[in-house]
Amino acid sequence: MGEPVSLRVGVIGVGAMGAEHVRNLTQSVPAARVSEIFDADPAQGRSVAVAAGASVAPSAQSLIDSDEVDAVIICTPDFTHAELSHACIGAGKPTLCEKPLALTAEESSAVVEAEVASGRQLVQVGFMRRYDPGFIALRDAALGGEIGLPRIVHCVHRNARSHTSTSSANLITGSMIHELDMVRWLLDDEVAGITVRSPITNGFADPQLATIDMVSGTLVSVEVFVNAAYGYDVRCEVVGTAGTASLSAPQSISTRRAGADSVAISDHFVARFVDAYRLELGDWVGASLTGQVRSPSAWDGHVANVIAAAGVEALRSGARAEVRVPPRPVLYA
Numbered sequence: 045m046g047e048p049v050s051l052r053v054g055v056i057g058v059g060a061m062g063a064e065h066v067r068n069l070t071q072s073v074p075a076a077r078v079s080e081i082f083d084a085d086p087a088q089g090r091s092v093a094v095a096a097g098a099s100v101a102p103s104a105q106s107l108i109d110s111d112e113v114d115a116v117i118i119c120t121p122d123f124t125h126a127e128l129s130h131a132c133i134g135a136g137k138p139t140l141c142e143k144p145l146a147l148t149a150e151e152s153s154a155v156v157e158a159e160v161a162s163g164r165q166l167v168q169v170g171f172m173r174r175y176d177p178g179f180i181a182l183r184d185a186a187l188g189g190e191i192g193l194p195r196i197v198h199c200v201h202r203n204a205r206s207h208t209s210t211s212s213a214n215l216i217t218g219s220m221i222h223e224l225d226m227v228r229w230l231l232d233d234e235v236a237g238i239t240v241r242s243p244i245t246n247g248f249a250d251p252q253l254a255t256i257d258m259v260s261g262t263l264v265s266v267e268v269f270v271n272a273a274y275g276y277d278v279r280c281e282v283v284g285t286a287g288t289a290s291l292s293a294p295q296s297i298s299t300r301r302a303g304a305d306s307v308a309i310s311d312h313f314v315a316r317f318v319d320a321y322r323l324e325l326g327d328w329v330g331a332s333l334t335g336q337v338r339s340p341s342a343w344d345g346h347v348a349n350v351i352a353a354a355g356v357e358a359l360r361s362g363a364r365a366e367v368r369v370p371p372r373p374v375l376y377a
């Protein structure tokens with residue numbers, strides 16, 4: 045029997061999300077091992093590398109080029125994603141880039157162009173809701189006819205607090221972007237237009253309420269509130285012509301005491317999406333080993349950025365912004 049095949053993964057940026065990916069790869073994905081880590085904060089990089097038995101790379105580019113790295117995970121701040129994705133495509137290495145693929149649609153378009161020019165899909169974007177068992181069951185209900193035809197979708201996305209979405213535009217490009225991708229996949233439909241409003245008219249517009257109209261006519265409401273104080277809370281309900289389907293909270297316990305029946309709400313995204321992150325990584329590692337990296341693709345990342353750009357414009361203008369998705373390149377057929 046030969047040696048089991050193992051994907052050697054390099055991780056760039058090991059803060060909250062990157063360290064979680066390293067932990068999951070090490071503990072839950074036997075087909076992979078973390079070989080190298082780079083973080084702009086050397087102490088952070090060292091401590092995560094030591095725990096994972098990985099070495100510390102001197103720079104992001106040297107990690108990407110390293111002979112010890114077969115595939116790369118990008119978990120740095122949003123504004124760095126496009127440039128690092130270009131470097132990974134240049135090196136021909138399968139990549140899992142955390143969402144968003146880029147800060148602007150111009151940048152994500154350039155990443156798509158580079159990937160198309162390389163002739164191979166290499167980049168998967170970290171839209172992990174597509175791997176969440178609850179969202180998958182919701183999609184099955186929405187598309188399977190069980191609740192009739194979907195007419196309206198209600199989404200809620202609340203964080204207790206966020207250190208990454210700190211401006212009105214960033215709330216859309218960095219947080220709402222999850223819903224902007226998820227609804228296309230949930231409904232197997234494209235977005236036609238978006239309006240975004242906020243009760244906060246001066247300064248950081250948090251919360252925001254978006255109304256999205258899909259090409260089929262289905263309407264979607266999205267509330268994003270990244271400083272909701274009480275906890276991390278993601279909900280979604282699909283209203284169909286014959287019934288509704290809603291996400292329920294993942295398995296937890298309820299406690300009855302002192303005259304109250306209560307269920308704890310975690311304030312951390314990992315607790316809610318732990319299964320999705322593991323399934324996402326397992327799938328991406330398998331795809332990377334067979335050269336089959338597919339979706340959510342760089343194209344999906346770009347379309348989400350196109351919708352986000354329209355959302356930012358809509359928030360500024362107060363009017364509906366049309367979403368013009370460019371033709372899909374054959375690579376992503």
Ligand SMILES: NC(=O)c1ccc[n+]([C@@H]2O[C@H](COP(=O)([O-])OP(=O)(O)OC[C@H]3O[C@@H](n4cnc5c(N)ncnc54)[C@H](O)[C@@H]3O)[C@@H](O)[C@H]2O)c1
Binds near residue numbers: 059062082085088119
């Ligand atoms: N898919 C999800 O559910 C999810 C959840 C959280 C965060 N994210 C995304 O993951 C990314 C990281 O978020 P986070 O919460 O871990 O942030 P974080 O601030 O906790 O971690 C970022 C890390 O990157 C390092 N860093 C900064 N610039 C760097 C550079 N140029 N090169 C190398 N390292 C650099 C920082 O030192 C830090 O350790 C963001 O893009 C965020 O949008 C995705």
